[in-house]
Amino acid sequence: xxxxxxxxxxxxxxxxxxxxxxxxxxxxxxxxxxxxxxxxxxxxxxxxxxxxxxxxxxxxxxxxxxxxxxxxxxxxxxxxxxxxxxxxxxxxxxxxxxxxxxxxxxxxxxxxxxxxxxxxxxxxxxxxxxxxxxxxxxxxxxxxxxxxxxxxxxxxxxxxxxxxxxxxxxxxxxxxxxxxxxxxxxxxxxxxxxxxxxxxxxxxxxxxxxxxxxxxxxxxxxxxxxxxxxxxxxxxxxxxxxxxxxxxxxxxxxxxxxxxxxxxxxxxxxxxxxxxxxxxxxxxxxxxxxxxx
Amino acid sequence: xxxxxxxxxxxxxxxxxxxxxxxxxxxxxxxxxxxxxxxxxxxxxxxxxxxxxxxxxxxxxxxxxxxxxxxxxxxxxxxxxxxxxxxxxxxxxxxxxxxxxxxxxxxxxxxxxxxxxxxxxxxxxxxxxxxxxxxxxxxxxxxxxxxxxxxxxxxxxxxxxxxxxxxxxxxxxxxxxxxxxxxxxxxxxxxxxxxxxxxxxxxxxxxxxxxxxxxxxxxxxxxxxxxxxxxxxxxxxxxxxxxxxxxxxxxxxxxxxxxxxxxxxxxxxxxxxxxxxxxxxxxxxxxxxxxxxxxxxxxx
Numbered sequence: 001x002x003x004x005x006x007x008x009x010x011x012x013x014x015x016x017x018x019x020x021x022x023x024x025x026x027x028x029x030x031x032x033x034x035x036x037x038x039x040x041x042x043x044x045x046x047x048x049x050x051x052x053x054x055x056x057x058x059x060x061x062x063x064x065x066x067x068x069x070x071x072x073x074x075x076x077x078x079x080x081x082x083x084x085x086x087x088x089x090x091x092x093x094x095x096x097x098x099x100x101x102x103x104x105x106x107x108x109x110x111x112x113x114x115x116x117x118x119x120x121x122x123x124x125x126x127x128x129x130x131x132x133x134x135x136x137x138x139x140x141x142x143x144x145x146x147x148x149x150x151x152x153x154x155x156x157x158x159x160x161x162x163x164x165x166x167x168x169x170x171x172x173x174x175x176x177x178x179x180x181x182x183x184x185x186x187x188x189x190x191x192x193x194x195x196x197x198x199x200x201x202x203x204x205x206x207x208x209x210x211x212x213x214x215x216x217x218x219x220x221x222x223x224x225x226x227x228x229x230x231x232x233x234x235x236x237x238x239x240x241x242x243x244x245x246x247x248x249x250x251x252x253x254x255x256x257x258x259x260x261x262x263x264x265x266x267x268x269x270x271x272x273x274x275x276x277x278x279x280x281x282x283x284x285x286x287x288x289x290x291x292x293x
Numbered sequence: 294x295x296x297x298x299x300x301x302x303x304x305x306x307x308x309x310x311x312x313x314x315x316x317x318x319x320x321x322x323x324x325x326x327x328x329x330x331x332x333x334x335x336x337x338x339x340x341x342x343x344x345x346x347x348x349x350x351x352x353x354x355x356x357x358x359x360x361x362x363x364x365x366x367x368x369x370x371x372x373x374x375x376x377x378x379x380x381x382x383x384x385x386x387x388x389x390x391x392x393x394x395x396x397x398x399x400x401x402x403x404x405x406x407x408x409x410x411x412x413x414x415x416x417x418x419x420x421x422x423x424x425x426x427x428x429x430x431x432x433x434x435x436x437x438x439x440x441x442x443x444x445x446x447x448x449x450x451x452x453x454x455x456x457x458x459x460x461x462x463x464x465x466x467x468x469x470x471x472x473x474x475x476x477x478x479x480x481x482x483x484x485x486x487x488x489x490x491x492x493x494x495x496x497x498x499x500x501x502x503x504x505x506x507x508x509x510x511x512x513x514x515x516x517x518x519x520x521x522x523x524x525x526x527x528x529x530x531x532x533x534x535x536x537x538x539x540x541x542x543x544x545x546x547x548x549x550x551x552x553x554x555x556x557x558x559x560x561x562x563x564x565x566x567x568x569x570x571x572x573x574x575x576x577x578x579x580x581x582x583x584x585x586x587x588x589x590x591x592x593x
Contacts, residue, residue, distance in 0.1 A: 074552025099555035101359045158442050165357055165553035165560060185531035188445055188539055191523065191549050202433065203443045
């Protein structure tokens with residue numbers, strides 16, 4: 001019996017140690033006039049992480065002595081860690097003010113380089129291709145429950161959402177649903193965009209939402225137009241597609257050294273072309289009609 | 294001098310290393326417990342929610358900032374965790390006990406050659422693989438069989454978990470059965486019982502406390518498992534109507550929102566409270582196991 005108990009304790013301990021993971025990264029920055037050296041760590045928003053990773057790979061090829069570590073972890077993690085200086089750049093889908101205390105947010109400097117659009121996506125068996133904003137909020141608040149109520153076939157609608165704290169969910173709620181309260185007690189939830197895409201693709205009659213960056217070159221889900229406007233980069237630029245948000249890259253105080261060089265690189269024309277190919281909008285190309293999000 | 298060094302090598306060196314390592318583990322356990330209490334109590338101390346609200350309300354709407362003022366009723370997650378774990382237990386226990394009996398009494402040769410290695414493999418499969426297979430095979434199958442729009446459900450979670458805890462319960466049960474005094478067997482056969490009568494009337498009752506320990510060990514594992522269950526229960530914020538409806542549980546909710554919520558904010562603290570609750574529940578399991586073990590020894 002003692003043996004069994006010891007075994008149990010071992011299982012509990014291993015479980016606890018494995019669950020408790022820590023992400024503490026040290027970094028040092030230094031710069032010379034011509035060459036960029038040093039290392040930096042960026043973490044946070046999982047919507048932004050793929051883009052920052054591509055930028056990091058390019059940047060390290062151009063500056064072999066620099067090293068850039070990119071991880072996801074979520075906007076909350078990015079904001080908290082940059083506020084306590086354990087990382088150099090904190091990526092976030094939302095402003096620091098919305099999650100941190102005023103004191104913490106005041107020390108952070110926002111670098112806005114790209115914006116990200118969010119599209120409503122449906123399983124490929126759904127015949128509807130356009131929804132009005134009103135219909136969309138009625139669907140996500142649970143008032144409309146069958147595709148035949150919006151001109152489709154007689155098929156139950158399955159809502160697939162993201163967790164409450166997701167940045168994509170926040171954007172979609174604010175700009176597509178006009179802050180209507182989503183009916184979370186009838187919506188399935190997927191932890192990340194990749195899983196959501198798989199679940200939409202495999203669940204008949206389902207609807208969810210994905211950032212444009214997850215829709216580049218994907219044909220297993222169908223994009224939905226909102227009020228007749230297709231979810232494209234151009235329509236975000238010209239202001240006709242409303243569901244998008246600015247991505248924030250926060251530094252603690254002014255960016256210096258390798259961090260500044262990296263952020264500057266992300267703003268170059270060559271990288272911006274690549275950014276658009278990856279499904280992100282370049283913030284400097286936003287027209288005034290698009291407004292500020 | 295040389296004598297002392299020799300003595301140190303022979304006796305104290307090994308003993309000190311073992312003692313230090315042991316103390317480190319105790320300290321780690323204590324500090325994790327302390328940390329969980331420190332973080333988990335924030336919901337009640339900093340944001341002034343009542344324990345009653347946390348345990349029994351189903352209104353889950355914590356504010357993701359430092360102002361608080363949200364709702365932290367975690368009842369849906371607690372019920373989800375309990376329901377899925379007990380369903381898993383219900384499915385796994387008969388199979389486990391049957392396998393254990395088969396391996397020890399009915400066909401030890403086949404059991405040791407085939408069943409035991411198979412169970413070893415079960416243990417070795419990472420939980421993400423269980424979840425993934427569940428997501429791609431089980432979830433669509435449930436949708437198809439029961440003619441539902443989707444198969445994310447308590448049932449899917451229960452089946453996946455049952456597979457994961459089956460080896461735990463089985464191996465502990467095997468130990469328990471092997472510990473049954475051989476004299477019982479000889480005495481039973483001498484009295485003219487059949488093998489099955491011995492298994493059913495003598496062996497299993499005397500191995501009960503060990504088997505129960507295995508069952509609770511399995512329950513503890515089921516309770517703490519996050520990944521695989523999270524992939525198949527649908528994570529819907531609602532109490533399940535039946536075992537075919539989707540719901541959410543504590544571990545899945547922690548995993549979903551821990552990264553995106555700001556550390557120290559109400560939302561994050563509420564998740565820590567759930568982590569604390571998981572720890573407390575696992576302590577309760579340990580306690581129950583000790584009581585059962587003690588009773589078992591008393592009987593002997």
